[in-house]
């Protein structure tokens with residue numbers, strides 16, 4: 143179907159738990175140091191959801207703020223997409239739970255599982271329905287409670303992640319604004335590098351899987367690192383080329399917030415100045431699917447992005463997956 147409308151983001155919101163876990167708190171839990179964590183990752187602290195708080199709770203709060211920012215009511219929504227690797231449960235989807243929390247029914251709601259690339263997979267999926275005129279307003283949320291699936295005895299992973307949620311309202315925008323280009327992909331051959339092995343149909347949860355800690359997130363960090371450095375720059379260059387722009391036209395890059403060294407290496411490859419790259423990982427760690435939408439919401443509310451700016455959103459994650467979009471900011 144041909145593109146009838148321009149799709150863009152007309153509202154953003156986020157929800158971050160109050161509880162802060164610092165690097166020195168982690169020194170009491172595993173054999174690590176603040177110096178190691180800061181120098182290898184850039185992370186100083188992360189937020190941890192209360193034991194009674196689930197991903198849908200953070201997602202709902204982020205959604206309400208995004209609706210308010212867009213001047214819309216929940217009943218204006220035509221579809222809800224939630225990107226997460228930490229759904230409240232296997233099913234029903236977290237998107238259906240959010241729909242119920244928002245007090246609406248009827249519109250389609252489903253989850254997207256593309257790990258840290260999920261919110262951008264969601265944004266790109268939503269933009270197809272908007273630009274073809276099928277729907278008018280779509281809620282896209284990236285939400286995670288990673289603290290609930292990390293092994294708090296594994297220093298290789300537990301220092302990296304945090305909890306939070308970010309939301310976009312994707313709608314029709316004026317000509318020339320919104321998504322100018324997108325790119326996304328996956329390489330399933332890298333599926334072993336980042337995973338939660340048990341609890342699905344291949345290895346259903348059992349006493350044995352729990353004893354072996356197979357219900358926790360496992361990662362081969364250095365392999366993911368190498369992939370990330372390559373793909374962040376490549377995916378960014380792809381959207382610049384598709385939009386027929388050049389690097390000089392880019393005003394702001396909002397990358398997935400996994401590691402300061404990955405972001406810096408990508409920034410150098412793209413020859414962007416530090417001022418043009420948004421970073422909040424020092425405060426939140428890696429919030430997987432929530433990273434990019436929370437960063438965009440913060441940058442927007444802080445007035446760091448202006449109407450007419452060309453903004454790249456780019457992410458990589460488990461799967462392996464990647465995605466990027468080039469937006470002309472229209473808010």
Ligand code: UT7
Pocket residue numbers: 173174175178179182183258297298299301336361363364365366367370400401428430458459460
């Ligand atoms: O969102 C997508 C998900 N994941 C990522 O983006 C992560 C990508 N990867 C990374 O960010 C980095 O690979 C890490 C931060 C995970 C690790 O950094 P690295 O420079 O690749 O370190 P390494 O894995 O090569 O480990 C170096 C050493 C090891 O010790 P030995 O074997 O050299 O003696 C680790 O045991 O650092 C040790 N180590 C730690 N030491 C203190 C690993 N974690 C810790 C820790 N504290 N928390």
